[in-house]
Amino acid sequence: MKKGKFFKLLIWSGSIFLVVIAVLVTHIYLVTRISKNQDERVRQLSRIDFKQNIDSQEADKIRAFVNGLSGVENSYFNLDNDILVYSYLVGKQNSFNVYNKLIAFGNYKAVRYVVNETDAKSGCPIGTDKTSLSYKLAAYISKF
Amino acid sequence: MKKRVLFHTAGLITASFMFSSCSKEETAKTVTPTPSLYERVGGTTMVNDPVNSGNMIEAGRLKLRAVVDSSIFVIAADPQMAKYFPVLFAELGMSNKSGLTALSKNFTDFMCTATGSKNSGYAYTGKSMKAAHDPAQHSRIAQKIDKADFDKFVGDIGKGLAQNGVTTANNKALVDDLVALLYTTQGDIVQK
Ligand code: HEM
Numbered sequence: 001m002k003k004g005k006f007f008k009l010l011i012w013s014g015s016i017f018l019v020v021i022a023v024l025v026t027h028i029y030l031v032t033r034i035s036k037n038q039d040e041r042v043r044q045l046s047r048i049d050f051k052q053n054i055d056s057q058e059a060d061k062i063r064a065f066v067n068g069l070s071g072v073e074n075s076y077f078n079l080d081n082d083i084l085v086y087s088y089l090v091g092k093q094n095s096f097n098v099y100n101k102l103i104a105f106g107n108y109k110a111v112r113y114v115v116n117e118t119d120a121k122s123g124c125p126i127g128t129d130k131t132s133l134s135y136k137l138a139a140y141i142s143k144f
Numbered sequence: 145m146k147k148r149v150l151f152h153t154a155g156l157i158t159a160s161f162m163f164s165s166c167s168k169e170e171t172a173k174t175v176t177p178t179p180s181l182y183e184r185v186g187g188t189t190m191v192n193d194p195v196n197s198g199n200m201i202e203a204g205r206l207k208l209r210a211v212v213d214s215s216i217f218v219i220a221a222d223p224q225m226a227k228y229f230p231v232l233f234a235e236l237g238m239s240n241k242s243g244l245t246a247l248s249k250n251f252t253d254f255m256c257t258a259t260g261s262k263n264s265g266y267a268y269t270g271k272s273m274k275a276a277h278d279p280a281q282h283s284r285i286a287q288k289i290d291k292a293d294f295d296k297f298v299g300d301i302g303k304g305l306a307q308n309g310v311t312t313a314n315n316k317a318l319v320d321d322l323v324a325l326l327y328t329t330q331g332d333i334v335q336k
Contacts (some may be wrong), residue, residue: 044244045216045217045220074213076217083221085220
């Protein structure tokens with residue numbers, strides 16, 4: 001191959017590479033940015049699984065307690081499976097605190113629901129392994 | 145040579161745009177609109193939005209949003225559903241973004257559009273039902289959905305409806321028609 005052609009090829013592949021990177025960066029930015037729209041405050045769902053039977057009266061007590069915690073917006077109790085789900089504003093409340101307060105309140109036999117590894121892996125590829133390069137890259141880009 | 149390279153560049157650029165389109169660009173493939181259904185859940189009458197005080201909202205959308213939000217809780221508390229929603233639950237330390245608000249909005253938009261809302265502000269702009277429920281095209285869903293789980297999901301929405309005062313006891317026709325509407329998506333959503 002002649003020298004001129006080689007450089008041309010180098011420039012072409014270099015620019016193509018840059019374009020691809022630019023598209024990737026834009027994509028990660030758009031997908032992960034936090035909206036400035038007031039209506040899209042960051043809300044999170046969490047779940048607590050009870051290992052004891054909870055009747056509707058007890059469930060009402062639990063919900064009233066959890067709803068009363070600051071930052072908690074709403075809750076629902078599935079009586080068939082003894083599962084509590086609640087939503088809260090991230091930053092104002094977190095699932096550890098809600099769980100600890102609830103146990104202190106009623107001494108329930110219950111566990112905080114955590115997504116298991118296999119399920120988590122099958123979801124978004126950049127949400128799970130915090131040591132991976134793609135996670136760090138995505139986290140960096142989404143800072144802007 | 146030059147032409148060939150140019151051609152390939154164009155191709156690559158196009159391809160990279162195509163691969164980057166997993167967020168929003170796909171157009172909605174909606175189910176047959178049934179205008180009367182939107183009217184029957186409240187229609188276009190403007191009312192105060194109890195959640196965003198000072199804002200007005202169509203009564204139909206308000207009702208559908210309430211049903212969607214209730215249903216999301218029922219589904220989240222349903223152990224049979226959990227395997228599909230790891231992303232919604234996993235606390236994405238990354239940017240503290242939870243998809244809950246987006247899911248609520250998109251699902252509400254979908255219901256508005258599907259029931260026949262003509263308000264362009266409520267138009268569904270998310271993925272097609274096929275793409276939204278295909279793990280290969282939507283990273284927020286963990287696996288393909290089977291028929292039994294589809295049925296359970298619709299049952300959970302039934303509970304969400306009941307929490308908002310619409311039951312088979314007091315309005316069987318409306319429940320039946322909404323359930324029938326949900327079932328029009330079955331062919332696209334059940335992929336297993
Ligand atoms: C009954 C009819 C159904 C309708 C109308 C429906 C509608 C929707 C819509 C509009 C979205 C948002 C798509 C987007 O943001 O672009 C969505 C997402 C999703 N759907 Fe469905 N869906 C249905 C059934 C199901 C079933 C049966 C399952 C599983 C059991 C399911 C699991 C999911 C999951 C996991 C997501 C992603 C949630 C997230 O954002 O974290 N859907 N669906």
